[in-house]
Amino acid sequence: MSRGEETRRHIVRCAAEVFNRVGYAAATVSDLEEATGLRTGGIYRHFGGKEELALAAFDHAVGCLEARFVEEATASPHAVDRLRAMVDVYRGLATEPAVPGGCPVMNAAIETDAAGSAALRDRARRAMDRWRQRIRALVEEGQARGEVRGDVEAAAFANLFLSTMEGATMLTGLYGDRKPLMDAADHIDAHLESRVRA
């Protein structure tokens, strides 16, 4: 890797944490200088501007988070076990976040809901869509293999799963208390066993 590429990656990693904690609009030049140990001129030699850096940082944060899900979801081939493994990943994020500052997709969704970067909003939608698609596919594959009840509406379940776990991530962050996330995880686990598993 070239020295320039190494510096670029260092900036993206540091900026991902700053933006996820502070917010894209609220993060200042000095927040980014402090986190990277570089002057603004040195940072923006590698990026066209703050939005380009924000998008690279968002992609990095989402990549770190998605890596945690890939790791866990290979445990068992059974669809319901895989969905439970996803719940367990959320449980683990309460104590060991992929990137400090909460869920990068929810953060970007909230920050761009009426203003801010349209490109960032588009990235947030596409990330959330990948997650919805992943859950929907697990349900539908499970139905095809007889592991999941036929009356489960896959798209509605994906919305429910993500609403519950993302909302709980917000509550757990607000209080600095794992309980809301654990309560949500327990509920989705129980729902998976009583209403989803065939």
Added chain:
Amino acid sequence: MSRGEETRRHIVRCAAEVFNRVGYAAATVSDLEEATGLRTGGIYRHFGGKEELALAAFDHAVGCLEARFVEEATASPHAVDRLRAMVDVYRGLATEPAVPGGCPVMNAAIETDAAGSAALRDRARRAMDRWRQRIRALVEEGQARGEVRGDVEAAAFANLFLSTMEGATMLTGLYGDRKPLMDAADHIDAHLESRVRA
């Protein structure tokens, strides 16, 4: 009401919408001037600074939202019916929000999760605590009257209810699509009938 008090209320109402849509840190002086039709000097004659205005605007936004819940929750005295009425209020917010820009408490929770105003964060925690307490009290009163199953853990149910509905509010906002909020509402309704109602 004095002219000064009238102007102050006008500023708070307009600022509540700006802050809820754009964010507290991201909202600029010209956003506030445009929304209020006043110059910055005229705005800050009534407030000690941006934080004081932000707190008043937050309180106003939460007040508008809570008024919607009070309105609905008086429908029936039965605890489970009241909880279902709260779900219906969330359904209504999808098409007719109390304040444009999503849930003010979630927005403030996300924005202040690692930076921003400590006073605003404290306000967000206290608002969410009022809602958790209201749900918990409904469950416990329902248990005392034999309307709610004894095995429902009131605090866990309050966390689940708010996680699910707030997370769904975020997804519905992200996509501009009512379905995530309707899916979450349907799920909580079904859970209330199958696992909460005695």
